[in-house]
Amino acid sequence: MAELRRLVNRRRDRVATGTFVIDGPRLLAEAVDAGVELVDVFVEAGADLAVAVDAPVWTVGQGVLAKVTSVVNPQGVMATARIPVPGPLVGGDFVVELAGVGDPGNAGAIVRSAVAAGAQAVVFGPGSVDPWNPKTVRASAGALFRVPLAVADPVGERIGADPHRGHPCDTMDLTGPLTLVVGNEAHGVAPAVTVDRWVSIPMAPTVESLNVAAATAVLCFEIARQRRPPPPDDRSRSF
Structure with missing residues (x-):
């Protein structure tokens, strides 16, 4: 024991x-x-x-x-x-990267949202919590077992999440290959982390920001929404 x-x-x-x-x-x-x-x-x-x-x-x-x-x-x-050995991403056009996420519960919840939204890999960057911390494993609800933990390989544009800068996520084209980069709970994405464009979440003026796990869930599912094929045109049906 x-x-x-x-x-x-x-x-x-x-x-x-x-x-x-x-x-x-x-x-x-x-x-x-x-x-x-x-x-x-x-x-x-x-x-x-x-x-x-x-x-x-x-x-x-x-x-x-x-x-x-x-x-x-x-x-x-x-x-x-x-522990699975992280490797380079083979294929895929949607990756979530944790850049300094320190809370194991947040990290596990981020992995769970990433997998649910269709991300093909997750990267735990330098300064992030151990993905195999028991609290992270529990918070992922098994999602850690179903997604590759990749090394930091560039995948498309690097889109940094920030509550105070960048385009609102519902007006930004997120359909191309991308890596969604989410940062530390207190300090956000560090200046040393490479980011090509920034994305934000439209919120009521009385709210400054969301918890990093909640914000990542919103962004992941906005990415998934934009990538869904359009529904069939019902106007072509005859009755």
């Missing part, structure tokens, strides 16, 4: 071992369905694993995993799995 605790709490241990922690039966089922390589599975006595796994399963006493996990309501199932 000491090793499991270190994987939960320390990024350097996750990097050194090349493994991360999956917490809870639902997330484990998502990992199995996505083909994630499991190393070990730990189940408290009386807990329901609820999925067949291709890895050693270890039964531990009740309450043991609760001392390891950071989950408020632990469910008695944890696993370790291999």
Whole structure:
């Protein structure tokens, strides 16, 4: 259990071992369905694993995993799995890049929105939280298992998100190849980060900005909306 605790709490241990922690039966089922390589599975006595796994399963006493996990309501199932190695993006025209996003919950929510909106890859740039932080993994709700984590390869225009500059997202053409760059919660996209154009979200004058995860969700789905094929012309139908 000491090793499991270190994987939960320390990024350097996750990097050194090349493994991360999956917490809870639902997330484990998502990992199995996505083909994630499991190393070990730990189940408290009386807990329901609820999925067949291709890895050693270890039964531990009740309450043991609760001392390891950071989950408020632990469910008695944890696993370790291999961290996929990020690689260059092969194909695709829509990437989301995290440039200094520091909160694991925000990072996981961003990945979830990116996958739901059809992004082909996600990049965790320098200064961003570890994508395999247990809180990030949980907040992604399994989306981290279903999208490549790419290295920072240029994909089309680099569109920086900023609440105070750039074109409103609903008037800007976002149909071409692009990398949506979202920045730190407090400071936004750093000046050193390359950006070709800026995009903003139209908001009521009484609101200064959105949380980075919420803003990214809005922008991702605006990109997805613009890329959807137009609906069929109903006027051509005869009745």
